[in-house]
Amino acid sequence: MYWNIPFPYKGVKRMKTETVHEYKSVMKPKRDMHKLKDHIGSYLFVLPALTFLTLFSIVPIIYLIWLSFHEYRLPNPAIFNGVENYIRMFNDALFIKSIGNTMIYTAGSMAIGLSGAIAVAVLLNRKLKGIRFFKVFYFLPTITSEVITAMIFLWVFDNNLGILNYILKVSGVESPPAWLLQPTTAMIILILIGAWRGTAYNIPIFLAALQAVPQSLYEAARIDGANSWKQFVHITLPSIMHILVYCMVMSVIGSFQVVAVVDILTNGGPMDSTMVVIKHIWQQSFEFNYVGYGAALSFVLFPFLLGVTWLQLRLSSGKDKK
C-alpha cells in the first residue's frame, strides 16, 4: 500500500509500507507530544472557570447529597441517619403543600408571562411610530430588584393603605377585599407579579426570534389569503417554537426559585397558601436548624425539575414532528 503523506510532509515521496510503518513508529510519539501540548494548553485556559465551577457548584452539590443522609443541627456534628430525612419528607404536609403552591405559581406565571411576552414582542416587531420609546421601558421590570417590586405591589394591594382599595372605596365599594389576606387572591397577586417580571424578561428573547423569521413566509401566506391570526398560528409560532420551549424551561426553573417576593408580600401566608418550596427549605435549614433535612429537600427538587424539563422537551418535540 502506498500512503499519501499529508502537509507538512508535502514533497516527501511515497514510501513503501514497511518504511511507512517505521516512519509512523518514529513520528507518532512526536505527534502525540504535540497533541498533548495542545490539550494541556486548552485545559490551562479552562482551569480557572473549571476550578470555580468545581468549588462553587460541584463540591457543594456533593456536600449537599452527603448532608441529606445526616442529621445536622448546628453546632453539633453531623450524625448519619440513613434515609430518615427522606422518609420525613414524605410525611411533611407543608413541603408537599409548598410544592403544590409553587407548581400553581409556575403554571400561572408562565402561562400569562409567556403569552404576554409573545404578544408584546409581536407588537414591537411592527414598524409602528414611536415603538422605539416603548423598547426602552419593556425591560424595566426585570432590572428592578425583586424586593423593590414586592414593596411596590405591597403598597398597591394592601387592604388598609393600598392604592387599589383607596380607589375602590372612593368609587363606592364599601368593603374592598383584603387582597393579601385571602388565600386565593394572595396567590393570584403573586402570579401576576411573576408574570409581569417574566414578560419583561422574555420580550427581548422573543423579539430576536421573531426578527429571524423570514419575511418571505409571511408574504407567501398573504398571497395565499391567510389573515394575521393564521399567519401567527401557522408561521410565527412554529418558527419560534424552539425559543418558546427554552423560555418555558427557564420559566419553570426561575419560578421554583421564587422567594423574595413571597417573603415580603405574604411571608408564605395567609395560612401557608403562598408558602413556596424554597422558602420552606430555607426555613427548615436556617430558621429551625434542620440542616440535613433541608439538604434532603433541596436534593429532591433536582429530579423533580429534571422530570418537568424532560416532559416539556418531549411534548415540544412531539409537536415539532407533527
Place this chain on the structure above:
Amino acid sequence: MKRVLLCVVATLLVLAGCQSKTGSSSEEKMTVNPPDRDLVAEGLPAFNEKVADLPKTDLEIWLAADYANTEPITDAIEEFKEVYPNISVKTVGIEWGDMSNKVKLAVSSGAVPDMAHAHAFAMGAQGLAEPLDDLWEEWGAEDQFVPGGIQDTEWKGVKYGVPIDVNTTIYLYNKKVFEENGITAPPKTLDELVDVSKKLTKKDGSRYGIVTSASGWSFFGNVIAEGSNNLKFNGDEVTANLNDPKVVETMEKYTGLATVDKSSPVPPPQQRQTDHPVAMFGTGRAVSFISGPWDIARIKNEFPDAYKDLATAPLPGADKGSVLGGGSLFVPKGSKNSIASFELMKWFISDKYGIRLAKEEGRHPVKTHLYDDEFYNDPLLKPYIETLQYAQPYKLEAFPEANDAWGKALRAVFDGADPQEELDKAQKIAERAIENSN
C-alpha cells in the same frame, strides 16, 4: 507546564488553609495595677485582680446594631480599657434578627466572638453559649437583679449570660378621648378592654379603639396577664402548652378585637411605618395600643401633641404580669475569654452605665435599685415598673420551630382561622420541636 500547574494548586491549598481568628490572647503579660480611684463609689464594678492578671487579651464582642455605637456602651468600653490596659475590645454591630444565625455559624466554624447579644437562655438551650454559673457565684450579685432579668439568662437552672436591659409591655391610651367618652379609668380585664375598644371605635373607620399586633411575643404578654403560659416548666422538663383553654380563649378575645368587633384594623403581615401603632396613635387614628416604654419616648419625639394626652396602665388581664423583653449578653460556646468577657458585661450593666443606657437610649436597667433614680418618678413609667416585677420571659424562643408555629397560629386566626384548630396544630409542632431538641 507541570511545574506551573503544581504552583497553582499549591497556592490554592495555602489560601484554603487561611482562616481569620476572632478573639485571642497571647502569653504576653502586662502589669496592671488598681487605679487610684474608688471604682465602686463611681458606680462601677470593683477592681478584679483575676482580670488584671490575664495575659494580653483581644476581645471581640458582637452587640445588636442599635447598641454597639451608643455613647454609654463606647464610653464603658473606653473606661474598661483604661482600668484593664491588658484587655483590648473590638466591637461589631450586628442586626438583632441576624445575631442568632451568625452565632450558630461562628460556633460551628470555631471562629467565635467573646461576647454576643441575644437572649442567653435561648442560646444556652441550643448549645451555643458557655455556662457562667461559676462566675455568677463568684460575683454574688444575683439578688440585685430584677427577677425577669435573671430568667432571661437561665435555661434548666444554668445561667448562660448577663442581662443587659429589660422591658415589658403595658397599655398606652389617650386619656383625653377616654374622658370625652365618659371612661374614667383604663380597662383592668380583657373583657373590659374589648368593651372599651368597641365604645371608642368610630363606625366610619376614622378611629379605632385599639391597634392589635400579630406579634407572637407581644401576644404572649396578654397570655401572661390572663394567668397562663404557652410552656409548662416542671424542674428541667419543658412541655408545650399552646392549646391550653386559657390560651385559646385569650387568642379568641384578642383577635376578635379586629376580626369580630372591628375595634382594631387587622394587623398587616409586614411591619410598616404608616400603620405602626405609634403612628396611628399619634395621628389620632387609634385611641390605645399595647407596647413598651420605648414607644413612650417615640411618641414624645414624633408626636408631641399626642404625648400631652398619653397615659399608661398595666396590661388588662385577670392576673398581673406581661412578657419580659430586653436582652442579655452571653459568651458563645468555644470562646476562651469568658473571665474578661464577663467582667466587661458587669461594666455595661454597672450603676454608672446602666442608668445612662436608660436615660440616653431608653434601655431600662436590670438592677432593681436603679429604679429608685428620680428618672423613674415619671408617672408614665409607674405601670411599667409595677409590671416588671411579674413579667415572664418568652422562653418559646428556645425552640425556633415552635416559636414559628405560635406566630403562624396567631396570624392565621387574624386571617379568619379557628383559634382552637390553629393552636392544636401549633401544639403538635411545638411538642415535636421540644422532643427534637432533647
